[in-house]
Amino acid sequence: MNVYGEQVTKLIGELSSLPGIGVKGATRLAFHIINMPEEKALSLADAISSARKGVKYCKRCWTLTDGEECSVCASPNRDHKTIMVVESPKDYAAYERTGKYNGVYHVLHGVINPSLGIGVSDIRLRELILRLEQEDTEELIIATNLSVEGEATAVYISKLVKPTGIKITRIASGVPVGGDLECVDEFTLLRALEGRVEL
């Protein structure tokens, strides 16, 4: 039964199709929205449509940006000979938050995942290869996630780029800083052992 009227029911349906939001959560959000001041609700709606319509990517590294190039690619103070390959703009943002990485990025927008039908041509890999041909890159740091797909994509990229002679590195895997060995899974413990460094 369409107990809340057509429009509110439609809104609940739309909200519950978002990831991590069930019907109960969507109902709560819908009620919050219809009780909001009208200009706040319209501003939320407008933020959704403008973000979707106006989404722009940096022409060099493919992260999200407002202009033609992101602030990192446009900066003369960054080391443009070091490119870090990440899966998403969120990973780009995570490394930017460290404030210590001085190179530039390349955002793949995904990883190769045959089980989801995501192949080599569905991620920004061709764009990376083109960049490596055009730019004078010295090091390619592969920082895809440490998941099965992230690892497989890292191996794929490294095989692809190897013949160019560019130095290829992978971010280290091991026990997180502040991590308690007792709480760390055995794969990570083995990785930490394999990747041990001399003091």
Add this chain to the structure above:
Amino acid sequence: MNVYGEQVTKLIGELSSLPGIGVKGATRLAFHIINMPEEKALSLADAISSARKGVKYCKRCWTLTDGEECSVCASPNRDHKTIMVVESPKDYAAYERTGKYNGVYHVLHGVINPSLGIGVSDIRLRELILRLEQEDTEELIIATNLSVEGEATAVYISKLVKPTGIKITRIASGVPVGGDLECVDEFTLLRALEGRVEL
């Protein structure tokens, strides 16, 4: 740093102001939205603005509805002499889902809550009193929540309506069906004891 561009950052801000959504969740939702097919994202935005702009209340019971009156108030098969007072359209929907209640409703849209500055005039109480004056009501069932504010509002309404001679009842409070006594709080256990019925 505005690392995702202005529009996506604005969208994250708007989403994270919704209840139960933090910055991480809002970021995840924003990325989901910008990766949606454009017509799906616009349809979500449109559902928000139309639900907010087009929100309509039943002129008798104040629940959400599409037309002038909700289907319950418009039905000649319902007992219009029995009015159940609920806090929100969600509670209306919950009792409608039982399929066993044959009376009509009155939606207060809140309860008296001095700590949040919600007074008698902020809920649809005046409308209830007007209805009781105009309609030939036999029983008023107070079904506000069993919270402190819901209970206080129930007492307030019952004192207000008492002089009219209308029968006033309150939904029962006790151990939920299927409930395990061991897991029920002591207030509910005492309520269940006080409200015991003869078999």
